[in-house]
Amino acid sequence: MTGKRMIAAIFMLLLSLNFIGCKMQTNATKKLSDLDYTIVSGRELPDELYDILEEKKTESFKLTYEENDGLYLCVGYGQQETGGYSIAVNDLYLTENAIYFDTSLIGPGPEEGAGKEKSFPYLTVRIAYLDKPVVFQ
Numbered sequence: 001m002t003g004k005r006m007i008a009a010i011f012m013l014l015l016s017l018n019f020i021g022c023k024m025q026t027n028a029t030k031k032l033s034d035l036d037y038t039i040v041s042g043r044e045l046p047d048e049l050y051d052i053l054e055e056k057k058t059e060s061f062k063l064t065y066e067e068n069d070g071l072y073l074c075v076g077y078g079q080q081e082t083g084g085y086s087i088a089v090n091d092l093y094l095t096e097n098a099i100y101f102d103t104s105l106i107g108p109g110p111e112e113g114a115g116k117e118k119s120f121p122y123l124t125v126r127i128a129y130l131d132k133p134v135v136f137q
Helices: 003-028 047-056
Strands: 060-067 070-077 086-094 099-106 122-128 134-136
Touching (some): 047 060, 047 122
Parallel strands (some): 099 134
């Protein structure tokens, strides 16, 4: 093989491997199913998890906690200057390789009395235990 042909062959091999890699990654993030969940708060939480969340609530956080047959997914948005905030679950679904959890913080509306007290919005949902990593979006 000449030098130019060898370079062209190597280039074609690398290009085809790149397309294969993209296809494999796309399949890994394809939604298989939505996951059922329950919002859990306050003293409904396991005591240890409640203590962890109370300690972390002043800063943004994303964490998981396992107990028995349940998996808790927790998202906190840190300290806010007023009250009246809520958190929306945009998506919670299973892929071949992971659990995807997408939330967003919703600020107080003009009709709501936001108050002057600082708040620390966080959300915890419980799903059936799955042995998969969680991707927070």
